[in-house]
Amino acid sequence: MTAAPLTVVVVGGVAGGMSAATRLRRLDESAHIVVFERGPEVSYANCGLPYYVGGVIEDRQALLLQTPASLHRRFRLDVRVRHEVERIDTTAKVVEVVDHGSGRRITQPYDRLILATGARPRRDEPDAVTPTRSLRTVEDADVIEAALTRPGLPVVVVGGGYTGLEAVENLVARGASVTLVQRGEQLLAPLDVEMAAPILAEVRAHGVDVRLGVRVQEVAATGVTLSDGSVVPAEFIVDASGVIPEVGLASAAGIRIGATGGIAVDASCRTSAPDVFAVGDGVEKQDLIGGGEALITMAGLANRHGRLVADVIAGRQEAARPAVGTGIVQVFGVAAAKAGWSEKQLRAAGRDFYAVHAHPASHAGYYPGAETLSMKLLADPASDRILGVQIVGRDGVDKRVDVVATAMQAGLPAAELAHLELAYAPQFGSAKDAVNILGSVAENTRTGTTPSLQWHELDDAVAAGATLIDVRSPAEFAAGAIPGARSIPLDELRERIDELPAGPLVVHCQVGLRGHVATRLLLQHGREVRNLDGGYRTWCDATGASR
């Protein structure tokens, strides 16, 4: 005796929706699976769109991973593009759909409904007389691509997050003259200011006019007026000012929307309506660090939760893992990545934490091509649980963030990063890998082996009477130093210890390592001393000094 085939309707045919539909077919050959996609394409590579604009991806077809025909052939999916679901009746268990091709309206019953409606551009910028597009769909990319008619075309990108930065890089690659307008005082809001600084420097070094702390006030044919009164030229505007969950359909159907603004779901991605599931950027996620709900819009989560919903519909017990929000972006060769919370977030939530910075090499220094990484780790001082990581650099960033994200998801304490056995050959790492070093710094800091202070605590420490000692070489000191620092190179410190004034000391070096050695030395000579965490490099990044 076989149960009657299920009818499963999926709203939205990109990452989460299509993962659900294909996995469900693999688990249930008999189900009737209908996918409604309002746009002209399904299953396209939206993370590739900026690179199509920039010409890195040359073949437009490469963006279109599947078509309705290919999905029918392989998975017997009934995929209907240009079909917009306009209403859900959760009692009658039907959706009302308009076919934008024919103008016809359809009523489609469902046994299970999966909402994968995604997010939409926030678009709180004024209506534009200048052509404006976000960069979410293949059509968007086509329009932007077509607009780049001449070298030097003045383009304003609004928003300095992941997509905005990728847009900037690719517009510059196409010869556009780019102004980047960012509402916040830093680029890449998920990072702390000193960690976003290398990205800011890199973007500016590539000729981009970056305007921080301003909004677009008015758009006129003559240019874009910013909230500080300045006017920047613009013949095209790329709106990357962020997205908000697309919840209109769910909300109108009486499905519960969470406090974050995303559709509320349980660990099995069930909404408040019976037999209605939701996944992807429209849905709020369980946040591993915060414990509560958060909007974390990552393609990986959408895919994974799509697969999970199919498992649940097929009768399996599955629960989504709380999310750490691992993300990465690369701009002009510099990658910036994060997982978990930033220091800003932890402060705003009143969470207890300690922070460490490290600047290890991406691989053995004696092998060509090693690059200096900037790493920041945030952890709980009581449990040593890792709360967040941020990594910026030209090489090996993706690897290190993946290792720390894995450690976070597995619940490893920060000090345990020092003990991870990571693959070492000189092209790939060091006998003490960057992640090991980060763990050692965390352990030295948390246990009080090496007391440290943060860049933003330095002025207060000096005002309270501490003497700042720069233990770098005389050549490094001469090339640029923190105002007020006294130079005593580490290798002379033992002999010159009597030169040090009474009272508390702060020592620093270039990246923190020699400062650590100096701190240990001075502590054992009975001095009150702290190491400036992350050294001169972090201080420069934080204060805007060139390093």
Next chain:
Amino acid sequence: MTAAPLTVVVVGGVAGGMSAATRLRRLDESAHIVVFERGPEVSYANCGLPYYVGGVIEDRQALLLQTPASLHRRFRLDVRVRHEVERIDTTAKVVEVVDHGSGRRITQPYDRLILATGARPRRDEPDAVTPTRSLRTVEDADVIEAALTRPGLPVVVVGGGYTGLEAVENLVARGASVTLVQRGEQLLAPLDVEMAAPILAEVRAHGVDVRLGVRVQEVAATGVTLSDGSVVPAEFIVDASGVIPEVGLASAAGIRIGATGGIAVDASCRTSAPDVFAVGDGVEKQDLIGGGEALITMAGLANRHGRLVADVIAGRQEAARPAVGTGIVQVFGVAAAKAGWSEKQLRAAGRDFYAVHAHPASHAGYYPGAETLSMKLLADPASDRILGVQIVGRDGVDKRVDVVATAMQAGLPAAELAHLELAYAPQFGSAKDAVNILGSVAENTRTGTTPSLQWHELDDAVAAGATLIDVRSPAEFAAGAIPGARSIPLDELRERIDELPAGPLVVHCQVGLRGHVATRLLLQHGREVRNLDGGYRTWCDATGASR
């Protein structure tokens, strides 16, 4: 009241010994720390030596990370090179040392002794009339470098492990005509044969004459005679046939040597003699997978245990983590990495396991430069504990092995790899990262969602009456197929299901994914079916067919 300063003697001044000495100074400013190194250099980059021979590292000085003078300046270490410790008296707590510079003998008392004597070449090859060097010291590299006097110089490398392969690559880079002699039937013994196959193919593609399953029988001026009777030309021999722990000193002092042949230590790296510690390649390690002791000779472990010994001597409670033996090697652009045990090891030990192969792309396929990875995961069918991982490919190998090694050390089950949130931008990964895919395949296999069989089980299955169905495209089938396979492309399988003969089926595709879809489809149509794990690609690698 201060305790009298400790005298700590370190025997061996490279990775483990120098990590111990410098960490100890940071923890104990007063200790008298003496390091005896029998060679002319300390703290050199031995993992860089092949690349110095090959000219990748151009500056010899780059290999010399520290000198006795620099270590004295910064750490007040009393480092004595060309000083060989000849005897330890663990009762009197003294070591007897010969200074090879002056010929003088010294007796040096110690409060704590750290043995970091490392490993030495096995050198079981016959005495050579042809110049023969291993590649362990800077002097070795100098001698080999100097021997490469002309293009086409015939060189035999004995041993196809990590060092042997690196030597091969760099000798080829210098224009040598290289024969690689490997006793085993495959290169890279830590890997299983099908995973080492791409390395074998790559080495041969670069003109290296690889001889498997043979030993060097006799060395004469006319050439090297191998155990199969063949003679290969050789004007120089690089001996990379492996190392054994250097335990003569410890053994003569009555210090316990373990069954593995390495110095036996507890979790704090204490030997059987009071106040004598040992670290590095001369010491046996606790093996995370096996539970017992093993010889795992990795620079990272030597460094980490050196640091740990310093902590213990300074009065801290520290214990070494059991080792997973993460390792990586790159040859001609192809990297091969592993952590944990191989299938061979598990079989030899009679351990229960299941194996999966996957061949995902190193990053999003729509972004230029993606490479296909070969991945193998071994896990325990009862607990799903990860027992081993092997990864081979041209891009992103180091990242994936580090993520899986971290998961192993954290105790994550194999299926959990599917849920890791790994950083995704199209240059770096995919929305479903390679590691996620490996985890999904493991879960589908272990839960029986997709029954599979291994390449070495195929012949028996066919002999028992199974029909082999190749579900790849007709073009793929035409380009090369498994003998006896019938071609039914996946997208035609539903329509043509009645063509399938009765009885059990085995399906396969190129890498395993379409085979998985076909298996699910056929299972639901009531067929007995298994998917050939890893597909045609793994089958080719295992059987030596060109793919």
